[in-house]
Amino acid sequence: MALLLAIIRWPRIKHSGSYRFSFSLFGIFLMIYLPKLIFTLIFLTGILLSTISSLLGINNSLKSYALLIALALFVLLILALADAMLFGRFRFKTRKYSIRFDRLPPAFKGFKIAQISDMHLGSFFGNKKAVQKGLKKLIDARADLIVFTGDLVNNYASEAKPYISVLANLSAPYGKYAILGNHDYADYSHWKSPQAKAANMKLLYDIHNKSGFHLLLNESIWIEKEGQKMALTGVENWGKPPFHQYGNLDLARKEIDPEIFNILLSHDPSHWKARILPNTKADLTLSGHTHGMQLGIDLPFFKWSPVKWRYPEWAGLYRQGQQWLNVNRGFGYIGFPGRMGIRPEISVIELN
Numbered sequence: 176m177a178l179l180l181a182i183i184r185w186p187r188i189k190h191s192g193s194y195r196f197s198f199s200l201f202g203i204f205l206m207i208y209l210p211k212l213i214f215t216l217i218f219l220t221g222i223l224l225s226t227i228s229s230l231l232g233i234n235n236s237l238k239s240y241a242l243l244i245a246l247a248l249f250v251l252l253i254l255a256l257a258d259a260m261l262f263g264r265f266r267f268k269t270r271k272y273s274i275r276f277d278r279l280p281p282a283f284k285g286f287k288i289a290q291i292s293d294m295h296l297g298s299f300f301g302n303k304k305a306v307q308k309g310l311k312k313l314i315d316a317r318a319d320l321i322v323f324t325g326d327l328v329n330n331y332a333s334e335a336k337p338y339i340s341v342l343a344n345l346s347a348p349y350g351k352y353a354i355l356g357n358h359d360y361a362d363y364s365h366w367k368s369p370q371a372k373a374a375n376m377k378l379l380y381d382i383h384n385k386s387g388f389h390l391l392l393n394e395s396i397w398i399e400k401e402g403q404k405m406a407l408t409g410v411e412n413w414g415k416p417p418f419h420q421y422g423n424l425d426l427a428r429k430e431i432d433p434e435i436f437n438i439l440l441s442h443d444p445s446h447w448k449a450r451i452l453p454n455t456k457a458d459l460t461l462s463g464h465t466h467g468m469q470l471g472i473d474l475p476f477f478k479w480s481p482v483k484w485r486y487p488e489w490a491g492l493y494r495q496g497q498q499w500l501n502v503n504r505g506f507g508y509i510g511f512p513g514r515m516g517i518r519p520e521i522s523v524i525e526l527n
Contacts (some may be wrong), residue, residue, distance in 0.1 A: 198298065198512040205511065210252040217245040259469075259513030267309040267506075268518040269316060272492055273525045274499055276458050278436050280403035283526050288438070289318035289347070290522040292463025293326040293356065295507035297334030306341055309506055309519060313345065316523045320398070321347040323388060324463045325356025325412065325442035329509055330364040332379035335386075342386035349398055353388040354409040356442040356464060357418050358509075391440065393427040405436040408457070413450065414443035414464070424450055444488045444502045452495055459499045459524070465489045466505040467517035473504075480517060490517070 221240065291313060299305055313321065328334040335342075345351060359379060366372040383390045391409020398405050408431065413422030422441060431437065439457040441447070443464045451457055467473065467490045471480025482489045486502075493500040504520045 198510065201511055206253060206256050209256070210249045213252055214245040214249040217248060221245070255515055256513065259511075259515035261513075263514040264469075264508050264512065264519065265305050265308065266514070266518045267312055267521065269312045269521045269523060270491070271523045271525070272501065273527055274459065274492070275527045276436065276499075277497060278458065279526055280400075280405060280436055282401040282403040283405060283436070286320070286400070286526045287316065287318040288320045288322060288461075288524045288526070289313050289316045290322050290324060290461050290501065290503050290524065291506050292324040292442075292461075292503040293466055293505035293507055293509075294323070295326055295329050295358070295505075295509045296338050297329035297331065298507050298509055298512070299338075301337050303338065303341055306338055309521065310341065310345060313521045316521065318347050318523060320349040320407075321345055321351040322407075322440055322461060323351070323353040324440050324461050324503060325354050326358045326463065326505075326507075327353070327356070327379070327382070329358055330361050332361075332375050332382060335379070335382045339382060339385050342388070345387070349400075351386075351388045352396075352407060352409060352440070353383055353390050354440045354442060355390070355392070355411050355421075357412045357414060360412070360419065360421070362419065391427075393421075393423045395428055395431045395437075397431075405438065406431040407438050407440070409440040410446070412442045413446045415445050415449070418443065422446065422450075424454055428455065444486055444500060447488060447493075447500045448495075452498060457498060459501070459526075461501050461503070461522075461524075462488075463503045463505055465502060466508065469505075469508055469511055469514045469517055471516045473517050 221242065296306070361372055361375050380390060389396070391407070393409070393411050395406050395408040398407055408427050410422035410424060410427045412418065413420045433456050437455070437457045439451060439455070439460045441451065441460055441462055444462040447460050447462065451460055465482050465486050468480045468482035471482070472478060473490070478490060480489060488500055488502055490502050490504050493502070501522055501524060503522045504517055506519050506521070508514060508519070
């Protein structure tokens with residue numbers, strides 16, 4: 176019970192140094208109880224089926240088979256969780272997509288966008304090598320444009336300070352742009368005063384600037400190539416309750432022509448169907464937020480995660496009419512200190 180209570184209070188931890196302790200508790204909790212739960216469910220199912228068979232006069236060994244299956248899954252799950260926490264969170268993967276758009280300006284044919292999201296740098300505990308390992312894949316992509324779709328930190332801007340030089344080393348011919356995610360606003364922390372929280376936000380803005388990322392706060396910019404242009408829009412976080420809705424699409428797009436090809440950055444993918452599709456002609460929306468729940472099955476021909484029950488668009492590409500959405504599975508992690516089946520990723524999207 177003490178372990179469970181410690182885990183429940185982690186969203187309100189009072190300083191960044193508590194993350195390692197809180198996340199470790201969560202990992203230990205899963206290692207202890209999840210395999211036991213699976214073992215118990217399978218074994219009890221075997222006993223129930225065996226009892227029913229006996230009552231029907233059928234001779235069987237279902238109880239023995241259930242015990243063997245339960246034991247095998249018990250061991251496999253412990254090994255899978257251990258692998259997820261020790262190695263899975265650092266198995267970065269580059270996912271490449273090529274999307275055809277009818278109204279893409281010809282000059283932008285073959286234009287490559289590299290997207291990262293949900294770095295949650297406070298969860299890396301100063302491990303620059305791990306962060307550099309993932310960002311090397313982004314550098315190797317040689318993208319024309321780099322975008323970051325929110326959640327640089329868990330709660331405190333200071334979590335990102337050790338990584339400023341690492342982020343500053345990223346470069347792209349057409350620049351680096353970022354938006355804020357729900358965790359960046361530090362709404363999940365205790366603050367002594369509104370001024371202290373405001374100072375934290377100012378530090379976060381400064382870190383983006385020093386890292387070379389242009390932070391888009393409900394605004395749009397033009398990207399020009401060979402005399403042609405497309406719009407890049409960034410909205411602040413907009414999510415379904417209990418998440419805040421700081422994003423303002425009308426404000427962000429007030430100075431752009433809706434008929435011009437437009438890429439829109441919005442952290443939470445639920446924004447796409449709720450507001451973006453009904454109110455804009457945004458050709459491509461780039462989001463993150465879900466992490467794929469850091470747990471699931473992610474194969475070329477099949478993907479599944481419990482997070483789909485909350486977010487129908489939870490990983491990869493989605494299309495409605497001529498409008499596309501890419502949901503990045505996230506670079507970092509939070510809560511559960513690992514990734515099982517859902518690898519951290521860098522998305523590389525080629526426009527055609």
